[in-house]
Amino acid sequence: MKLLVTAGPTREPLDPVRYLTNRSSGKMGYALAHAAAHAGHRVLLVSGPTALEVPDGVDFLPVETAAQMFEAVSRHIGRMDAAIHAAAVADYRPAATAEQKIKKTGETLTLELLRNPDILGSCRDAFGFDGVLVGFAAETGNLEANARDKLRRKGCDLVVANDVSQPGIGFDSDRNRVLLVHPDHTEPLPEDDKHALAHRIVHEVEALLAAKHRA
């Protein structure tokens, strides 16, 4: 299959030397790209800035901001059979990016932020994507209910849900414990290395694609 994977954080510039970002390491997305390429699939990895090496045999499209990731996905998703959105996209960006470094003046500084476009949420309607669509949900409570709500709202075939309040797993870790949330059932997976989970998730996407072709 042809598979698009988004990964990593996005970086939203405030001025030439500062940006807003998050703790995503990109490990889960890169592990997914690696697992899929290893299984013989054609992979395009659209990634925000990370410290990771691009896996062998993977096409790589580096981006910085959510707007750039949106543009890259909108340009390439049309020829994909499946898309896994593992990126931790910043929900907001600074309303303005200063051309010069912002100098300190008063005791407080207020930033105005604007909502970023929802890349995963644009796939079905705005991009017209009808392949297998997988999202991630990072939650700190009501994991399954919130993930199922996300699955419906964004038109996903599968949401991989993880509880980011658990220490030692998830964000910036080599391990994770996730729920596979399908439209009609949920499967909890035991805590595992992100590479093992990636193989499992790629397998699930292969099965969803096969089922779509049979339908």
Ligand code: CTP
């Ligand atoms: N996502 C995206 N574009 C965004 C935000 C998120 O594509 N601007 C994708 C992520 O890659 C992930 C999923 O959407 O697959 C996460 O959904 P989101 O609604 O951002 O989850 P939370 O951050 O948990 O959302 P909420 O603010 O609703 O808790």
